[in-house]
Amino acid sequence: MVGRYIGAAARELLIEGLNLGLKAGLDLQKMIEVMSVSASARHLQNLGLKAGLDLQKIDEIIRAPFAGNPVAGVHRTNELDYGMQMAEAAGAKIPICRLLDELDAPSTYDAYYTLMQEY
Numbered sequence: 001m002v003g004r005y006i007g008a009a010a011r012e013l014l015i016e017g018l019n020l021g022l023k024a025g026l027d028l029q030k031m032i033e034v035m036s037v038s039a040s041a042r043h044l045q046n047l048g049l050k051a052g053l054d055l056q057k058i059d060e061i062i063r064a065p066f067a068g069n070p071v072a073g074v075h076r077t078n079e080l081d082y083g084m085q086m087a088e089a090a091g092a093k094i095p096i097c098r099l100l101d102e103l104d105a106p107s108t109y110d111a112y113y114t115l116m117q118e119y
Helices: 002-023 028-035 041-047 055-063 079-090 095-102 110-116
Strands: none
Touching (some): 002 079, 002 095, 028 055
């Protein structure tokens, strides 16, 4: 459970980084190719990403664990919900999880999501 919660946060951080690169004019596939042989390689591997994937496959992999559109205000049961329930029961503070739950990813990471709408 904790590992899945960390994975959900890592996925959003990956999208944030890819969005930054896209806004800076970098090519999505090239970013993943470079990241796959850098310090980010383990993170990409854990998500199932690797060099040589087409944009549609990249999008499918990144969206896989989330049911529906990950938009704030739309209830979904996933790793973040379970993480928040577990934290509440344990009395743990989880501000990053709360932030991710409120995040409107498509509008925040607009360059990434605009590119993915093409596929």
